Amino acid sequence: xxxxxxxxxxxxxxxxxxxxxxxxxxxxxxxxxxxxxxxxxxxxxxxxxxxxxxxxxxxxxxxxxxxxxxxxxxxxxxxxxxxxxxxxxxxxxxxxxxxxxxxxxxxxxxxxxxxxxxxxxxxxxxxxxxxxxxxxxxxxxxxxxxxxxxxxxxxxxxxxxxxxxxxxxxxxxxxxxxxxxxxxxxxxxxxxxxx
Amino acid sequence: xxxxxxxxxxxxxxxxxxxxxxxxxxxxxxxxxxxxxxxxxxxxxxxxxxxxxxxxxxxxxxxxxxxxxxxxxxxxxxxxxxxxxxxxxxxxxxxxxxxxxxxxxxxxxxxxxxxxxxxxxxxxxxxxxxxxxxxxxxxxxxxxxxxxxxxxxxxxxxxxxxxxxxxxxxxxxx
Numbered sequence: 001x002x003x004x005x006x007x008x009x010x011x012x013x014x015x016x017x018x019x020x021x022x023x024x025x026x027x028x029x030x031x032x033x034x035x036x037x038x039x040x041x042x043x044x045x046x047x048x049x050x051x052x053x054x055x056x057x058x059x060x061x062x063x064x065x066x067x068x069x070x071x072x073x074x075x076x077x078x079x080x081x082x083x084x085x086x087x088x089x090x091x092x093x094x095x096x097x098x099x100x101x102x103x104x105x106x107x108x109x110x111x112x113x114x115x116x117x118x119x120x121x122x123x124x125x126x127x128x129x130x131x132x133x134x135x136x137x138x139x140x141x142x143x144x145x146x147x148x149x150x151x152x153x154x155x156x157x158x159x160x161x162x163x164x165x166x167x168x169x170x171x172x173x174x175x176x177x178x179x180x181x182x183x184x185x186x187x188x189x190x191x192x193x194x195x
Numbered sequence: 196x197x198x199x200x201x202x203x204x205x206x207x208x209x210x211x212x213x214x215x216x217x218x219x220x221x222x223x224x225x226x227x228x229x230x231x232x233x234x235x236x237x238x239x240x241x242x243x244x245x246x247x248x249x250x251x252x253x254x255x256x257x258x259x260x261x262x263x264x265x266x267x268x269x270x271x272x273x274x275x276x277x278x279x280x281x282x283x284x285x286x287x288x289x290x291x292x293x294x295x296x297x298x299x300x301x302x303x304x305x306x307x308x309x310x311x312x313x314x315x316x317x318x319x320x321x322x323x324x325x326x327x328x329x330x331x332x333x334x335x336x337x338x339x340x341x342x343x344x345x346x347x348x349x350x351x352x353x354x355x356x357x358x359x360x361x362x363x364x365x366x367x368x369x
Contacts, residue, residue, distance in 0.1 A: 006353040006360075014334075034360075041359060042328035044309045053228040054238065057246045058220050062213070065253050069211075140210070 004031040009038050083151050104165045111172040118179035125186040143182040150175050198226060198266040205265060208256050216253050223269050224249075230270065230330070231277040234322040236314070240280055248273040271340075274326060278341050281318045312362040320355035327352055 004012070004021055011017040012025055012035055025031050154171055200222050207215035227248055232241035251272050259268055313321065322341075326332040327348070332340075334348040341348065 006357045007349065010349060010353050010356070037360065038356060041309060041356065045313065045325070045329050048233075048310055050225050050229040051232045052225050053242055053245055055242065057224070057242060057249070058217055060246055061220065061249045061253065062217070064250055065213070065216070068254075 001028070003028060004034065009035050013038060083154055104169055108165075108169050108172060111169060111176055114176045115172060115179060118176065118183055121183045122179070122186065140182065140185050143178055143185065147175060147178050147182065150178065198222060198264070200265055202261075205256075205259070205261070208253075209259070216256070219252065219256075219265075220249050223252075223266065226266070227269060227273045230325070231273055233313075233325045233329070234274070234277040234318065235280060236318055236321070241277075244273065244276045244280060247276050251276070270330070274322075274330070274332075275340055278322060281322060282342075284318070308366075309359070309363065312359050312366070315362060316355055316358060320351055320358070323348055323351040324355045324359075 002024075004024060008017060008021040009031070012021055017025075025035060150171060154168075154175070200219060204215050204218055208219050224245065228241055228245045231244040231248070232238065235241045235244065248269065252269055259265065313324070316324065323337055326337050326340075327334065334345045334352075337348040338345045
């Protein structure tokens, strides 16, 4: 008498068996027993005790994480350097004796000064301190991401110096707005952690 | 296995909070290690995969959008990395144990239990059996993760069970 192969039993387990296997299993005690053993093996494997790692691997993960963050901060500083260059070039571009150019120049100087003041304000808060809540931390991370993106755009504006001057001012204004929000968020957190 | 973690913890981890990231590590280190240790033969490989898995988790936690359980997301990273290691090792050396055709049965002695018999399977077979029978992956999912066909996954599972049955029967009769 022909019996089910292990493929047949697996297919029966999955509900994908052939017509022959489905009929056979109803009448063959040997194959019924094999199918039952298959179920039992799966149940026994599920019931095995959990194996625990012999060593704590978190310190290694943490070390890599910190190294990557440190690298990102250095990159961010490099962006800031590009930004300073962008500011200088933009200032040169906007030095015009009269009219709209003169207004834009004044506006740009003002907004750059605001940005620099806010950067100084940020330095007084320790960015490595743990946050109070996930929501606060998420807000700050999102602001930092947006500022980084904006800085990238500003650096590109320098490369494409033909871009409209008004657009440059608008980007700086947007940066100042984001910086204000970030300073506010960090100041709030610092108050709670008693910095 | 359902491993629930509070949403607020996930949000803190996504914001880069190191304490929250460590809490996630603590919540998942044993299930991840158990999963990959069952799939891989060498404990040191399982430890490496545990570390690689969490490095990927902390780097990409912001991309986790909350669809499905976080454990499902972490588990997929872990199993994919374990399968990659199996593939890499297969390139370095042909698989031994049950993957060698015509090789005589391993002498396992009396009273072999399922856990020991399972350990004698090749890594590919262990991976397929564990993912299918314990973790509940479908053959389609296993095939996708392994970069193989569905029929490969099915035949590996069938071969592994034939092998397990033989080892257990031999153990019971010696």
